Amino acid sequence: MAIKNVVVAGGTGALGTPITNALVQAGFNVTVFTREGSTSTPPAGTSVKQVDYKSVDSLKAALAGQDAVVSVLGSFVIGEQQPLAEVAVAPGSSIKRFIPSEFGINTRKTRDTPIGKILGGKTLLVDFLTEAAAKNPNFAWTGISSGHFFDWGLTHGSLGLDAKTHTATIYDSGNERYHASNLPFIGKAVAAVLRQAGTPEDKTANKYIEIASFTPTQNEVLAAVQALTPGQEWTVVHAKSDEAQKDAEERLSKGDYSTFLPLLSVWQFADGAGHAPDQADPAFGNKLLGLQAEDPKVALAAWLGK
Ligand SMILES: NC(=O)c1ccc[n+]([C@@H]2O[C@H](COP(=O)([O-])OP(=O)(O)OC[C@H]3O[C@@H](n4cnc5c(N)ncnc54)[C@H](OP(=O)(O)O)[C@@H]3O)[C@@H](O)[C@H]2O)c1
Known part of the structure; x- marks a missing residue:
């Protein structure tokens, strides 16, 4: 029925x-x-x-x-x-x-x-x-x-993009497809x-x-952001997924659940993650x-x- x-x-x-x-x-x-x-x-x-x-x-x-x-x-x-x-x-x-x-x-x-x-x-x-x-x-x-959540993540900082400081955090090569x-x-x-x-x-x-909605790479999204903000310099901060994972796991083992965002970033963005x-x-x-x-x-x- x-x-x-x-x-x-x-x-x-x-x-x-x-x-x-x-x-x-x-x-x-x-x-x-x-x-x-x-x-x-x-x-x-x-x-x-x-x-x-x-x-x-x-x-x-x-x-x-x-x-x-x-x-x-x-x-x-x-x-x-x-x-x-x-x-x-x-x-x-x-x-x-x-x-x-x-x-x-x-x-x-x-x-x-x-x-x-x-x-x-x-x-x-x-x-x-x-x-x-x-x-x-x-x-x-x-x-x-x-x-x-892509639209929500842009305003809540969970995608590593900050429109105020014009900073993008990119994990590994930035070429992994992710799920959004x-x-x-x-x-x-x-x-x-x-x-x-x-x-x-x-x-x-x-x-x-x-x-x-789509499965872009971090680099594709950054390129689109740069194209939408001509003349604006974006600072790229490179993060290493193995270091971020190790640090997050150590903190999680002590009960620190604020590690969700770095764990999520590695899950989605790390080279070879394969989760899109x-x-x-x-x-x-x-x-x-x-x-x-x-x-x-x-x-x-x-x-x-x-
Ligand atoms: N994929 C992502 O990037 C992403 C990001 C965020 C969330 N999520 C997931 O999406 C789902 C919905 O999350 P959301 O962020 O939309 O939820 P939310 O806005 O934080 O909360 C949804 C509703 O839960 C109700 N609620 C019931 N008991 C509550 C309590 N004790 N304290 C606070 N609120 C309570 C509230 O409704 P009333 O006040 O009307 O009772 C509130 O409006 C979750 O599964 C979450 O894990 C995914």
Whole structure:
């Protein structure tokens, strides 16, 4: 049966807002779950329910009559998804599809790695959903790996580009292809998954997929930035991935979770990392969902005010 009623848990957040907007635009009835007492503003065109993410009773009542859950809870509250998932998969639940708060690098590949220690909560939840779906033919999940948030990463410094100081940090040769998506593109992907779900066209039931706006190299992005800022000198800082990895692992072993960004940079940018999706692969999410690749120059121009 096709999906109509969709809950977005964390639909007020950085990614939750564009996902919610895409779902409203695609014609779904969207209910945003927000914490009791939250002052966040839900996107227009949605119903809003305040929930207690720790209370099964609160979640059970709020999920009644819903067809799908998209969880976009933030990085620091990934564990909060567990009761939500337990209620969604329980016997008698109306939820037919659960999209967990993945939306980053492919956590099916990070198990038993240093960065995987930080992402462990995401891995456990996908394991839980996989087991639940194996027992219940009426329930399915879809995991979406989007790589770096590109538009968001430009303004939040996670791509190594600083428009104030005109500095670019480049790992190794800068020629490794990496995995990146703009936030509205991820919204379109979520809407496409739910449009297919429960129909004969469904290609993502119980699958972990990779989608990408594009897979550029650091040098290609820097060249585009330089072309957009004629006459402006950009300082290039060269970083060595083996040194950055060693330093981050040492700090992580002492419990320093602020090492996520250097570990992520090495995971994506190091020479030979091999973590950009293969766009020719028939299992590439863009192909399964009919999504068109984007041009990184559009987000770069917006970031630079061009
Ligand atoms: N690939 C990347 O580059 C990248 C970058 C950032 C994030 N991510 C991933 O994207 C997903 C969504 O992240 P995001 O940055 O969009 O999330 P976010 O904006 O930090 O948070 C999303 C929502 O979580 C809700 N929330 C529930 N309990 C909370 C609590 N105890 N404290 C704070 N917020 C709480 C809040 O909604 P209410 O206030 O309405 O309850 C908030 O709006 C995560 O899986 C994250 O790891 C990926």
